[in-house]
Amino acid sequence: MGSAQEAERNKLVFFEGSQYTFDLEDLLRASAEVLGKGSVGTAYKAVLEDGTTVVVKRLKDVAANRKDFEQQMELVGRIRHRNLVPLRAFYYSKDEKLLVYDYMPTGSLSALLHGSRGSGRTPLDWDTRMRIALGAARGISHIHEEGGGKFTHGNIKSSNVLLTTDLDGCVSDFGLVPLFSAAAAANRIAGYRAPEVIETRKVTQKSDVYSFGVLLLELLTGKAPNQASLNDEGIDLPRWVQSVVREEWTAEVFDVELMRYQNIEEEMVQLLQIAMACVAAVPDQRPRMQDVVKMIEDMRQFETDDGNRQSSDDKSKESNGQTPPQQATPEARTPSAITP
Template sequence: MPPPRLPCLAAFLALALVVVVCAAEPDADRAALLDFLAGLGGGRGRINWASSPRVCGNWTGVTCSGDGSRVVALRLPGLGLSGPVPRGTLGRLTALQVLSLRANSLSGEFPEELLSLASLTGLHLQLNAFSGALPPELARLRALQVLDLSFNGFNGTLPAALSNLTQLVALNLSNNSLSGRVPDLGLPALQFLNLSNNHLDGPVPTSLLRFNDTAFAGNNVTRPASASPAGTPPSGSPAAAGAPAKRRVRLSQAAILAIVVGGCVAVSAVIAVFLIAFCNRSGGGGDEEVSRVVSGKSGEKKGRESPESKAVIGKAGDGNRIVFFEGPALAFDLEDLLRASAEVLGKGAFGTAYRAVLEDATTVVVKRLKEVSAGRRDFEQQMELVGRIRHANVAELRAYYYSKDEKLLVYDFYSRGSVSNMLHGKRGEDRTPLNWETRVRIALGAARGIAHIHTENNGKFVHGNIKASNVFLNNQQYGCVSDLGLASLMNPITARSRSLGYCAPEVTDSRKASQCSDVYSFGVFILELLTGRSPVQITGGGNEVVHLVRWVQSVVREEWTAEVFDVELMRYPNIEEEMVEMLQIAMACVSRTPERRPKMSDVVRMLEDVRRTDTGTRTSTEASTPVVDVQNKAESSSAAH
């Protein structure tokens, strides 16, 4: 008796239903997009919408929601689109979250219908020919995180209603014809601001004084004489220091779509397996078919890669690509970096650092390297080593890019300035000095980071560029080191000249830096924390150079130890013993003889000992041990290793 066909029919219907769900298309959004394209002039030949029946995953610049029912992002940059944005088109994309029409020839007033897109988080209309006043109704876009209208012809005043965009992270209105005073916008989440090259005047409002003068350049605005930007980014830092700017890690729309489609395929496979097994259970030919369905095609692996694996994005076969170390969550391409709203953070020994706000509001720091002497193979091998390092006190390398003309490194963005900036920034009544507790945590954290770096590559890895502008505060407020492993890739003469004061005496070529020279540089850094002085100071009208290490050694030799310490530390009671202990550690690290310097693991233990909370356990002898004696003991101890 043949098996009943009703269960088979039900299974087939279920399979058909799954396929239909997976094949859902945003028909209403499709019509809106086609109407939008039909109303524009130029550039349509470079868009495949007319020739491709499926919107999701196929249409140029279009990203759909996970279930394929709505369009959530439209990116059509640099395609030569021209004319005003057609009315009654884009406003129908009510689920749209990101709109990028940058670098086209679009004109007319600000498209009014965009003001109804309540889900919009990123709006990028820069490098077009829009004109007219900015509508106050922009304040309706409460979800907006990035607004870039730069390089257009907008005029009139800045709407005060922009202050209602409380989620705004980046605002770029530069290179327009805006006039009048800058309103006091507030905007607590704002990290990037550029109002340069307009016709604005009057004082910079209080809520925006935290931004650098470059944000207002090319206008006639004034800043109060006593006001300086708070948290000015460090010179040459690959990441502005402080806790990393936290943002919710979420999968991209493409990733969500892939998961849904993958899920549909998996369900279809399960149903197919059940169907074949059930309908063919009386025959012997089903096993082979089931095996083919379960195993899939060529046994390919599916699912998300581990955080340690790399995601590579770039044009296939061109050899130039961005290589990521944190998987798809941080995936972007070189074009994203080029179109990002960017701000120079500073210039250092190895290149220039930029803060970049991407179209999805992700903020990263991009370091553009210069004078790289290493070839591609050596560069990539070194980046592979650096990219694998994971430690709370080491700034992680998120991605890198290599080509003949450009070498880029990508780091997290941090919200505060480097330790160099904290120590040597403008000193005045409005400045908050680094307290002793913070300085000890900075030293201890940095030491832990360097000690961990020295364990990498079978215990042979060298940082090579330890200095205050490469040390930051992590989210636990401990020191965090960056720029590791770059010295061996750079022109040695340039690298060494930019690190004067930190280089160990035996290092004449930065490519020959060692773990011992790292210890010396760290000792200079501790002295910098203790004294508040730069490693090298020019005095006497430029005729005299004072090296910090030599100056401290001479002061200690004369037993004027109290003269060493930063006057800003004198306000804190009961820290003299800890300061002397820290000085003893620093003096051991800057010994002229490499073999007499302690290992970084020993330095960590000594610094942890400084942090003992029960100071009453110190004996009187221990508390009063002269600096030189302890230095000699540390050197003897290190020589025994």
């Protein structure tokens, strides 16, 4: 192959609508700071000479050949939603596989939720957690609707939920699983892995729902799913929550940082019920992501236009005799009524 053709092949491929105008040389000259080393590769914050800031993800152990890689990136690059971090460009050569994303200065949900806990920290309040959960749910639901309903995320976890300046949740790193071998994908990049993924080594939309359920439990408990417990073995967050709920100590589940907020117990219990439905052991018993979005939206519909909460009495009047989801009986509103 001639050197001109080789140079043409080994260049950054931008997607339509991208406002960026740099090339690979600009990117290689940029000052780079490591943002994090993840299961699919290392993410860098790159500041170009003209001041443009992007995130470059350097993938490791990619199994896909050039054609398959390019086809998958074309699919991913076309997916757009306000709650998804768009893929702006990619680069493929024998030695390097790079992805270019917008830089999100507010960082990840993981850092915001778990970073510098202790005195002087501003807790993540309940309304913000709900907004992040709803944004992430909408983003994942949109992914599931793409590609004839066959598309999956495959790597849902709090470090892959990035935040806008308004603290809206935006999901990143979607659609990368097909780039890796089945063994590598199952062992390394299945996010919060559903039980069946460990056996089948295949990610599905139902396993995405499980991972999202674990993410909701993380928002509710303040505990990272891989956080070491006293015996230095990582806790299985769904199993731990189920055991606490089974003992009817549901209040013990919730993040102590949430205890300062008033009138949120009912919503916390409702979101816990949604999370528990998502982490059902049997995949077919889990709701679809679009149903999860609706359940969370229904929880939020009782806020007035000025953002104030209405009393429970007002809520029941406004429901016009219809019982909101997850509240079919008065008992369902009491924490001890949640069943694992």
